[in-house]
Amino acid sequence: MIPFENILVPTDFSEPSEKAVALAVSLAQRFDAKLTLLHVYELPPVYGYGEALSWPAEDYERAAQRALDDALASLKQLYPRAEGLLDVGRAGDRILALASLRNFDLIVMGTHGRRGIARVFGSVAEKIVRRSPVPVLTVGAREGA
Numbered sequence: 001m002i003p004f005e006n007i008l009v010p011t012d013f014s015e016p017s018e019k020a021v022a023l024a025v026s027l028a029q030r031f032d033a034k035l036t037l038l039h040v041y042e043l044p045p046v047y048g049y050g051e052a053l054s055w056p057a058e059d060y061e062r063a064a065q066r067a068l069d070d071a072l073a074s075l076k077q078l079y080p081r082a083e084g085l086l087d088v089g090r091a092g093d094r095i096l097a098l099a100s101l102r103n104f105d106l107i108v109m110g111t112h113g114r115r116g117i118a119r120v121f122g123s124v125a126e127k128i129v130r131r132s133p134v135p136v137l138t139v140g141a142r143e144g145a
Helices: 015-031 057-078 092-103 124-131
Strands: 006-010 034-041 085-089 106-111 136-142
Touching: 006 015, 006 057, 006 092, 015 034, 015 057, 015 106, 015 136, 034 057, 034 106, 057 085, 092 106, 092 124, 106 124, 124 136
Parallel strands: 006 034, 006 106, 034 085, 106 136
Antiparallel strands: none
16 A cells, blocks of 8 residues: 555535544554645635625635634644645635645545536636646545445
């Protein structure tokens, strides 16, 4: 088995993400690996010109950081060597970029298992699986998935 040293776990704080975190912890413990919990938030699009319309970006960042800090605190109880990383942008793009930049050698992530029209608009997990430079382990949302 490949000895993973640097595991990335993207999270949107959903149930599938929680399952992925649990699996990533067991892998990190087995390989004595570094474990990074990543949350990528996206700012809503701004329609308008100039200063007519703006979003309080700092509010989004503070809320995202607070959610990540809470999740990381729980994770550190299971795996004290875990660290957190917050980023902004389109989740799929940022996960792929960080996987290369930070030399992760495994991505463990949850998938919602969407089908039909919901899947047409793009699954982050599917994008990562197709384009990742490193192995990706997905954890399904449904029992037995």
